[in-house]
Amino acid sequence: MTTPRVSYAHLLVQPNPKHVRSLVRFFEQGCSAPGTGGFGVEIEHLPVHNADDTAVTYGEPNGVEELLRRLRPYYDADQEYWQDDHLVGLGREGLAVSLEPGGQIETSIGILRKPEELLALHGRFIEEAQPILDELGFRLVNYGYQPKTSFADIPLNPKRRYAAMNEYLGRIGQFGPCMMRASASTQVSIDYTSERDAIAKMRLGTAIGPILAWFFRNTPYFEGARNPWPLCRQRMWDYLDVQRTNVTPGLYDERFSWEDYAADVLSTPLMFADLTHTPECKGRPEHELEFAAFCSNAADVYPDRELNAYEVNHVLSTHFNDVRLKNFIEMRHWDSLPVERAERLTQIVGDLFYDPERRGRLESYFSGLTGEDVHAAKAVLQSRGGDAKPYDRPMEYWAEVLGVGDTLDQVPGDAMRPEVRQG
Template sequence: MTAPRVSYAHLLVQPNPRHVRSLVRFFEEGCSAPGTGGFGVEIEHLPVHNADDTAVTYGEPNGVEELLRRLRPYYDSAQEYWQDDHLVGLAREGIAISLEPGGQIETSIGILRKPKDLLELHGQFMREATPILDELDFRLVNYGYQPKSSYADIPLNPKLRYAAMNEYLGRIGQFGPCMMRASASTQVSIDYTSERDAIDKMRLGTAIGPILAWFFRNTPYFEGAPNPWPLCRQRMWDYLDVQRTNVTPGLYDERFSWEDYAADVLSTPLMFADLTHTPEAEGASVHGTEFTAFYTTAADLYPDRELNAYEINHVLSTHFNDVRLKNFIEMRHWDSLPIERAELLTQIVSNLFYDVERRTSLESYFSGLTGEDVHAAKAVLQARGGDAKPYDQPMDYWAEVLGVGDALADVPGDAKWPEVRQG
């Protein structure tokens, strides 16, 4: 007997059924053919001055905007992204350069067919950028958080969506301004072949992501002082906004479906409104302070019709679960990593999710897992670090099972992280 689908009738705020259908169709169109799985890798870089390791801002002389302007000749002029008269993004085949709120430079690389291809594509970016960076007297570093500057010292870049996000996240949770201005991550995306395959991968990624985060931790500093948390990135996101972060609600219910994921996203109050691609709005733009972000949902904002691709991506992009579903699966657990370690992480993800035998074995171990189990594993890692026993197994066990033995040997301890001037 087939279990009934999870109903979202219990939700206090009802999503528009047409909006739900449009998201489900978007997920369906993202299905890849079996055996063709690839990777997308996003690495965010922190710009810091060579002189004192403080953050380089977007608008300062010889800052982040100037770097982008000098990189323009290497990229497709038809894929430049501007905010008014400010350059905020570049792209060409295989790589896109964008900005996070505090001027962090994100390289989005893929679709990769082999993890090692990441080294060449990112290497080309760095070969082009390094001479320019030398002239501008700053560099790009890979840590989970700015090594010396406080978030309060870093202004937002001019993208309007970030001003609106700042207005919202500055009033809710604990770490919104810190995350926006001073943090940096590595994210790995994988394909799925069906609804069942997507949900299974989301469950597995949500379960093992925090463990991999420990093995690949890379945040020695927080707000100019030694980082006080075993997993700083997890700490920030788990305390950011309970409505849109952490473990996806209901993910481990056996009846969970794409429809339920869509309903959860659509029932969450929007952080801000983007009506730039809503024909009925006739040129309306992003709304910040005047927008009732704390209780307005997509059903209140968008017309009673199926959403277009831009609207769908906007709604999904302001939801930040540990593992996020778009027309691919995005795992978001990890600090910004040097490229060699990012490639190693991508290879481990490949082994765990695209090797049928290994994946089946892991899924068998996690049979019967609940969301509460994942929350408990995250909590014990945060409390005990390397002495933790997530899911009742020591970290040496997980190093072997997840294939990170070599990676573990290379993880820098507190004394091995490069020194950064703190005064």
């Protein structure tokens, strides 16, 4: 590997070069062979009571924890995840079930070779969960935000990192506690073949993601009332924490590299330090292995050596750009969707990113794009909705170019029962 360029010298806090190398090596190991790309899909579900559509919490009687406990027989014993005697995750081949801070239930599905495989794998999850849900008296809905309950009435689940995130995000920005407790998303991940391919896909995904978010919007409610924003999820994340969200800094600079992405991540406060897999810390008390790190970045927390895979994954997981780089590319723009719409979104992503001809046409259109152009497109979508002209083109144009014409009539649904539906 070549010596890292000093392209991040503007940073006030310099990252540890050994840490930079370990992230870059991690990205290199994620390269897949051309023509073998797959998909990963994450769908977060909001648990709501059948009686009144209010949020179901993790610790309440017959709540989210009880659902996980009853689902255990369907999953592998060696893929159970516990926190202080509380069950917080399950896994098996092709499917992992985990929790977001407010008890939202996330299904991570893949690796998929064809988008339509999503329906079968998610369908099995629902088939197993539905009889249990019926007994417990709640259901899982797909909205971008809880339909009735305010974030202030939803306690955090018992993962220690969420307590630290809550304190940190509650002190900055505008929507941290709302996002943590009451929002839900759909995320689609794709593969890359090289550094150049990864950066090109990140640029394209960052540019078109907000437009796709409009066509797949699914947030009818916010804080117990009608959602006032054309793109509620974008509004929350853009105003959450400028250090770790929105458009990746420098992404559209022609010199941008994996080293620059690594340096940006490593120079940002971790929020939460996790030393549970750091050999040098073996034997330390628990509170010294997991703790809040509001002002500390990776160089302050981890030893002066290359990071191991667990440490790398933790550091990368503390960043939330619109398009996130791991050993795959994760696009994070979209509201929680019913599985049929999530499958259609995955098809569209596959067509745009894995079809060389279609991708080439889009990349040609966006030649010379800047980060400021993307910010402007996001702003006009947020202010004008369907009347917007992102990148100086009307939404009808983008519907045709992106292949989403069949979704134009699929506006946010209303799965709430009529007697409790809100005005």
